[in-house]
Amino acid sequence: MKRSTILITLVIAAIAAMVYFSISSGPTPEEYSTVINEERVRKDEFMKSGAESPMKDKGDSIRALNYFPPDLKYRVLAKLEPVTNKQVRVLETSTGEQERYLDYAWAVFELDGQEYKLLILEIMDMGPNRGKLFLAFADGTSAGQTYGGGRYLDLRKIPAATTIELDFNKAYNPYCAYNDNYSCPLPPRENILSVAIMAGEKNYK
Numbered sequence: 001m002k003r004s005t006i007l008i009t010l011v012i013a014a015i016a017a018m019v020y021f022s023i024s025s026g027p028t029p030e031e032y033s034t035v036i037n038e039e040r041v042r043k044d045e046f047m048k049s050g051a052e053s054p055m056k057d058k059g060d061s062i063r064a065l066n067y068f069p070p071d072l073k074y075r076v077l078a079k080l081e082p083v084t085n086k087q088v089r090v091l092e093t094s095t096g097e098q099e100r101y102l103d104y105a106w107a108v109f110e111l112d113g114q115e116y117k118l119l120i121l122e123i124m125d126m127g128p129n130r131g132k133l134f135l136a137f138a139d140g141t142s143a144g145q146t147y148g149g150g151r152y153l154d155l156r157k158i159p160a161a162t163t164i165e166l167d168f169n170k171a172y173n174p175y176c177a178y179n180d181n182y183s184c185p186l187p188p189r190e191n192i193l194s195v196a197i198m199a200g201e202k203n204y205k
Contacts, residue, residue, distance in 0.1 A: 029072055036070040036169050047178075054175040054182060065173075066202035068145075074168035074199035078109035078118075080161060089121055091136070091185040094149050094176045099185045100124050104133055107164055111195065119190045120155060120164070133157050135166070136187040140196030147177040147203055150187040171200025178204055 027035065047053050048062050055062050083103040090098050101121035108117050118137055123129045133155035142148055151171040155164060174184035 026072075026075075029070075032072055032075075033070040039170075040065065040067060043172075054179040063205075065204060068169075068199050068202060070169050071199055074111075074197065076109045076111065076166050076168075078107035078164050078166050080120075080164050081106040081108055081117075083119075088124070089119075089188060091121075091188060093183040093185050094174070095183040097183050101134065101185075105164075107135070107166055109166060114195070116193060116195065117190075118166075118193075119188055121188075122157075131157070135191070136185055137171075137191040137193060137197075138187045139193040141198065141202075145196075145198075145202050146200075147173045149174060149176065149184060150191075151200060168197050168199040171197065173201050173204065 026032070044064050047055050047065065050056065083105055086103040089101045089103055091101060093099055102124050104120045104122040106117050107120055108115065110116070118135060121134050121136075123132050123134055135153040135155055136150050137153070138150040139146075142150060152174060153166060153168070153171055155166075158164075175182040176184040
């Protein structure tokens with residue numbers, strides 16, 4: 001085996017090990033809850049006073065966002081499966097417009113003994129988010145406990161990785177959940193789950 005091939009193999013193995021141990025040997029439920037709740041406090045502060053907040057014009061009427069309690073059950077390690085014949089994916093938005101994304105990979109994971117599969121997309125539009133990974137999904141809580149237009153996960157791209165972390169505790173509402181002036185992409189049909197993902201952000205009330 002060539003030296004370059006060995007080095008690449010070792011790098012891939014190291015990345016996979018780091019991702020695995022970050023989950024299997026991760027924080028205790030109490031430590032994890034503390035981290036998630038601190039992130040939520042910071043988001044509340046941004047919503048109230050951030051220059052780019054979708055609610056910046058609502059003044060003192062802004063209330064804290066609603067969430068499911070943090071639950072490590074919904075922090076899963078998914079297997080990445082390549083998309084054969086990657087294509088440009090056109091998603092409809094909440095305002096009837098269209099946005100283009102590129103197929104990236106399938107994320108295959110188990111929850112309560114059942115296997116699920118979600119399509120991860122790559123942002124194509126020019127700008128600071130170009131090339132970043134994006135996952136929009138709807139589930140059994142959508143249009144009830146959670147926003148009807150689905151929720152989002154921002155994912156970290158790791159070259160040559162064969163797994164990816166999906167932390168549904170970090171699932172968040174698009175800006176159009178707070179302000180109708182925003183245009184937000186809706187989940188592709190492949191990402192509409194029947195299972196209830198009882199994690200992440202709830203409807204804003």
